[in-house]
Amino acid sequence: ALGIVPKFQKFGVDSVLYYEIGERGAKMGTLTGEASWVLExxxxxxxxxxxxxxxxxxxxxxxxxxxx
Incomplete structure (x- = not known):
């Protein structure tokens, strides 16, 4: 499970995390992924x-x- 502690929400922490995941994955040759179990x-x-x-x-x- 992935989540941002409420006091740090709405500060762009999630965007930085997603960016880093994408950059590091790309360096390893991973171009796709899945973020399952995101609540509707x-x-x-x-x-x-x-x-x-x-x-x-x-x-x-x-x-x-x-x-x-």
Whole structure:
């Protein structure tokens, strides 16, 4: 799991992290990756991934609950 401590959110820490992951991965020959299990309602993380990493959301994970 990946997350930014609330007091450090909205300071661009996520963008720096995504940038570093991309740069270091590219140096190792890795050009693609997957950020699975990003909550569907985590708009800040989704926005960071799609803008900083030019990522495309192609899969949605959902959890459902039902009493039995």
């Amino acid at each position: 309602d985590n708009e800040m993380m989704k926005r960071g991934l799609t803008t900083t990493m030019n990522a495309k959301i192609y899969k949605t994970y959902r959890l459902y609950e039902k009493s039995i």
